Amino acid sequence: MSAYKTNNKMVGWIEERLPIFSMLQHSAVEYPTPKNLNYWWNFGSLAGFMLVVMILTGVFLAMNYTPHTTMAFNSVERIMRDVNYGWLLRYLHMNGASMFFVLVYTHMFRGLYYGSYKAPRELLWWVGVVIFLAMMATAFMGYVLPWGQMSFWGATVITNLFSAFPVVGQYIVTWLWGGFSVDNPTLNRFFSLHYLLPFVIFALVFIHLWALHTVKSNNPLGIDVKSPQDTIPFHPYFTIKDLFGIGVFMMVYLAFVFYAPNFFGEPDNYIPANPMVTPPHIVPEWYFLPFYAILRAVPNKLGGVLMMFGAIVVLLFLPWLDTSKVRSGRFRPIFKQAFLLFIIDCVVLGYVGSQPPADTITLIGRIATAYYFFHFLILLPLLGKIEKPKPLPASISAPVLRGGGMAAGATAKPMEKA
Amino acid sequence: MADSASHAQPASTDGQTRRDFLLYATTAVGVVGTGLALWPFVHSMNPAADTLALSTTDVDFSAVQVGQAITVVWRGKPVFIRHRTPEEIAQARKDDSADLRDPQKDADRVKKPEWLVLIGVCTHLGCVPLGQKPSDPKGEFGGWFCPCHGSQYDTSGRIRKGPAPLNLEVPPYAFTSDTTIRIG
Numbered sequence: 001m002s003a004y005k006t007n008n009k010m011v012g013w014i015e016e017r018l019p020i021f022s023m024l025q026h027s028a029v030e031y032p033t034p035k036n037l038n039y040w041w042n043f044g045s046l047a048g049f050m051l052v053v054m055i056l057t058g059v060f061l062a063m064n065y066t067p068h069t070t071m072a073f074n075s076v077e078r079i080m081r082d083v084n085y086g087w088l089l090r091y092l093h094m095n096g097a098s099m100f101f102v103l104v105y106t107h108m109f110r111g112l113y114y115g116s117y118k119a120p121r122e123l124l125w126w127v128g129v130v131i132f133l134a135m136m137a138t139a140f141m142g143y144v145l146p147w148g149q150m151s152f153w154g155a156t157v158i159t160n161l162f163s164a165f166p167v168v169g170q171y172i173v174t175w176l177w178g179g180f181s182v183d184n185p186t187l188n189r190f191f192s193l194h195y196l197l198p199f200v201i202f203a204l205v206f207i208h209l210w211a212l213h214t215v216k217s218n219n220p221l222g223i224d225v226k227s228p229q230d231t232i233p234f235h236p237y238f239t240i241k242d243l244f245g246i247g248v249f250m251m252v253y254l255a256f257v258f259y260a261p262n263f264f265g266e267p268d269n270y271i272p273a274n275p276m277v278t279p280p281h282i283v284p285e286w287y288f289l290p291f292y293a294i295l296r297a298v299p300n301k302l303g304g305v306l307m308m309f310g311a312i313v314v315l316l317f318l319p320w321l322d323t324s325k326v327r328s329g330r331f332r333p334i335f336k337q338a339f340l341l342f343i344i345d346c347v348v349l350g351y352v353g354s355q356p357p358a359d360t361i362t363l364i365g366r367i368a369t370a371y372y373f374f375h376f377l378i379l380l381p382l383l384g385k386i387e388k389p390k391p392l393p394a395s396i397s398a399p400v401l402r403g404g405g406m407a408a409g410a411t412a413k414p415m416e417k418a
Numbered sequence: 419m420a421d422s423a424s425h426a427q428p429a430s431t432d433g434q435t436r437r438d439f440l441l442y443a444t445t446a447v448g449v450v451g452t453g454l455a456l457w458p459f460v461h462s463m464n465p466a467a468d469t470l471a472l473s474t475t476d477v478d479f480s481a482v483q484v485g486q487a488i489t490v491v492w493r494g495k496p497v498f499i500r501h502r503t504p505e506e507i508a509q510a511r512k513d514d515s516a517d518l519r520d521p522q523k524d525a526d527r528v529k530k531p532e533w534l535v536l537i538g539v540c541t542h543l544g545c546v547p548l549g550q551k552p553s554d555p556k557g558e559f560g561g562w563f564c565p566c567h568g569s570q571y572d573t574s575g576r577i578r579k580g581p582a583p584l585n586l587e588v589p590p591y592a593f594t595s596d597t598t599i600r601i602g
Contacts, residue, residue, distance in 0.1 A: 153545065178463055182494075185463075185465070296581075301582075
């Protein structure tokens with residue numbers, strides 16, 4: 001890293017006391033980024049952007065929301081009808097949650113395909129999984145706040161998952177509820193935690209970035225950066241590319257906000273919560289459907305709960321489960337197909353989760369659940385042993401320069417010292 | 419400090435010095451103290467005194483005819499009270515010997531056979547089963563049917579089919595007269 005220099009006296013004065021300018025220069029301007037990153041690498045910064053949008057809209061929604069069972073539903077309706085631009089803030093927030101999950105799932109599948117969880121990026125991956133868990137908790141609690149029928153019964157079903165644990169289960173559930181059913185104390189604490197967790201996620205994102213900037217970005221070839229010729233500075237190349245990505249993304253996001261704001265919603269959630277009547281068909285938000293399908297696939301209550309949590313925990317073990325030395329799926333002919341099957345499997349699980357329980361649906365759910373775990377626990381460890389990967393290019397520049405990259409790599413200094 | 423530390427070191431080769439003891443003791447007290455300080459935060463999330471105080475419900479079901487059922491609220495949950503027909507009672511008793519997932523005799527689940535009192539919460543994931551209204555589906559066993567994941571209960575509220583692990587719970591209650599009970 002080159003030493004930070006400035007002719008501006010005020011910048012210099014601040015820099016001596018708080019080296020914020022050199023840090024920005026180092027992490028957001030000079031930061032060496034592999035020059036072959038494709039558009040799949042836009043989704044991390046997009047997710048970060050979405051987090052900011054969610055916090056901003058959420059803080060302003062909270063100014064008009066009342067977390068009380070008798071007033072919550074009406075306060076949301078007041079936001080929709082009376083508060084200036086309240087409808088916009090709420091629809092941005094509501095659809096923003098769905099968009100956030102679209103972005104994060106894409107970001108995760110990107111990591112899965114290009115082997116971004118492999119050494120030395122294990123910790124980076126784990127922090128990401130923790131962010132994902134925190135997001136799921138935040139989204140779940142946020143969905144309870146409007147206090148509609150789906151809010152109430154979603155909260156009831158999900159908190160009841162914990163009753164599956166032997167002996168302590170019922171105590172945990174009572175503790176989560178602060179009573180003997182989902183009620184006002186539950187709503188109050190969910191609001192409190194729903195407000196807190198995004199800031200926890202914000203902090204986790206910085207840890208995620210800290211780890212990222214230590215090990216640097218993976219790239220579509222999955223090979224290490226070998227020379228400064230393999231990288232370009234983050235600014236202006238990726239700042240502008242990320243901004244372009246945000247522009248494209250905003251078109252999709254705002255199309256939902258303005259033209260189909262309830263596309264992802266359930267009509268039942270516009271009925272105020274009624275603890276005496278369960279809606280005939282309870283479904284979670286779409287982003288939970290694959291996990292809901294896994295939960296229902298197991299005929300045993302505790303088994304279903306463990307499998308559902310296991311579906312996420314298994315991600316933490318990925319760095320060891322995938323035994324292949326090659327990171328990028330681009331050079332792994334069999335993995336490539338397994339990956340496609342895995343995506344299809346996740347979509348099937350999502351569909352099964354959205355359907356009312358019936359014999360065929362349950363059967364499909366069981367097969368898809370088995371395949372989900374088969375992919376991680378058997379296929380990935382095995383593939384690394386039996387698959388013959390295609391030859392890797394000598395460097396990131398090599399495939400582009402048709403051999404010229406080799407010469408460039410030979411004369412260049414190692415990246416670490418650059 | 420550094421000086422005394424180097425003095426203490428040779429006194430014992432296996433690290434069992436007075437300094438070590440102080441370190442472990444202080445750490446232990448610190449950990450226990452932090453744990454105790456956390457408890458008020460954890461316990462504040464348990465049901466509050468006023469929530470616990472609302473834990474009894476009086477019900478007068480003198481108007482409920484044979485074959486009818488009512489739903490009352492106790493602790494924020496629905497409680498089913500069904501005035502069972504003689505056939506339902508007979509069926510429930512006959513099923514005592516059936517293959518039950520959570521074996522319990524019908525006689526152990528009622529105080530008076532004609533009045534079945536149950537917490538109307540599916541033991542699977544907490545939905546309210548259908549079967550209270552005449553138009554509701556009652557499942558294959560004439561009791562209750564949970565719409566969420568398809569659990570079926572018999573005329574004694576026992577789980578017979580579906581994912582739920584346990585029978586519908588019988589709340590604590592007592593007859594305060596022939597047609598009134600106090601739940602809780």
